[in-house]
Amino acid sequence: MLQVYDLKKRYGKIVALDGVSLNVSRGEILVIMGPSGCGKSTLIRCINRLTEPDSGELFFENRSIKDMSHGELLAFRRRVGFVFQHFNLIKRLSVKENVMLGPVLGGMESQDAEKRALQALQKVGLGHQVDARPEELSGGQQQRVGIARALALNPEIVLLDEPTASLDPILVGEVLDVMEALVRNTKATMIIVTHEVAFALKVADRIILMDRGKIVEEGSPKEVFSQPKSEIGQKYKRLLVA
Template identity: 40%
Template structure:
C-alpha cells in the first residue's frame, strides 16, 4: 500500500544541511495501523509530511497504492492528495465555519454537488459521534469534539490512507482513549490504512499493529507491536517500553531489595495473551516449597493481545526454586533471572 525506498530529506540551514529523514526504507500494508514513534527532532513529522507530499524528498521514492507520489506534480498531485486524509495535533479547523461546513469544505474544493455534500456530511457526523453538534462552531466544542470534526473532514473524500500527526497530543488521557477507539473503529469498518506518529507509547500500544522507532532521522527498530514490547533491542525503544510498563528505575530498586533481603532468586516473568490472566503465583505457592513475594507487575493491553510483566522474589531451597522456574517456563512464560543468591 505504502512504500518508502531510500527516502532522505535534507533542510538547508546557515550552519549546513540538516538531515531530517535519513535513508528510510519501509512498507505499510493495506488496512494496517502503522505507528511511528520518536522524541522531538527524530524526524517523524517530516516523514509523515513526505507521505502526502507536503514535503518533497531530497532523494528516494514514495509510492502509495501503486503510484509514485514523489514524482508527480500539479493537478495529478492534487487529485492524489484527495486519497490521503490528514488530521493534526491542533485540529486546524476553520473557526468561522460550523461543524457541518468544516466537514464539507474538502468536498466543496473537489467540486461535489451540494446534495451529495449534505448526504456525505450527515454520514460522517454520525460516524464520528457528533449528532446534534452540526451547527456548532469550533469555539463551542471540546478538544475531543474538535478532533472528531478533524477526523470527519479527513474522511470526506473517502481516502485510502489516513495520516495522524500527533493527533492526541493536545488531549487529556480519557479523551485520547476515546479518539483512539474511534480510529480503531474506522480502521475496522472502512479497512482504512492509518499511519500515526506520536511520542507516546500508550498510543502505539492501544491501536497499532506495527511500529517504527525513529531516532536522528533513521528507523532504528521496526516490528510487530507485541514483539517490540517483549524484546526491545535499541536503548531508545527500551526507554519507551519502560515508560509504559512502569519499569523505569526497576534495576536499581531491585538491587537495593536484594541487598536488604539477601537469599533467594529474583525473576522477571513476561506473559502474552491469555497467559497474562493465569493464576501463576497461586500455582507456585500450592505446588512448590517456595515463598513468593511480588515486587512489581503490570498488564498492558495491545492491539494483538495482553502483554504482562511480573517481577517476583522466590525464597526456598535451591532445588525447589529450580523446580518452580522450570514449571514457569513450561507454562510458555518467558523468565529472566535478575538476581540469584
C-alpha cells in the same frame, strides 16, 4: 500500496530524515513512534508532499508520488486523509461545513457532500453538534471534527500526525476511543504518529520506532516492546512497565 525508499530531508544542518525506507500494505495500521524531533512529521508530510524530500522515492500503487504533476497530486491528495496535531478548523464555518469543504472542493455536489459530512460526523460521535461553530467545542471534539474531515473524503489511506498531542489528558481518551473504533470499522490504511503507548499496542499491526531521522526498530507491537534492540525501544519498554 505505499513504498518509501531511502527518503532524505535536511533543514540546513539538521538532518530530519536520514534514509527512511518503508512498505505499507493495503489495510495495514502502522504506528510511528519516537522522540520529539526524530522526523515523524517530516516523514508523513513527505508522503503527500506537504514537505518535499531532498532525495529518495515514494510510490503509491507503483506510481511515483514525486513525479506527479500538480493535477495528479491534487487527485492523489483526495485519496489521502490527513489529521493534524492542531486541528486547523475554519472558525467561521460550522462543524458540518468544515467537514463538507473537502468533498465540495473535490467537485462533489453540495447535497452529496452534506450527506458524507453527516456520516463522517456520526462516526466520530458528533452527529448532534453539526451546526456548532468550532469554538463552541472542546479540544477533543474539535479534533474529532478534524478526523471527520479526513474521513469525509472516503480516503484509502489516512495519515494522523499526533492527533492527541494538543489535548489535555482527559480529552485524549475520547479521541483515542474514536480512533480505535475507526481502526476496527474502516478498511482504510492508516499511518498514525502517536506517543500513546497503550493505544499503539491495541491498534497497531506494526510499530516503527524512529530516532534521529532513522527507523531503529520495526515489528509487531509484541516484538517491538517485548524484546527491543534499540535504545529508544528499551526506553519505551520501560514506560510500559512503569
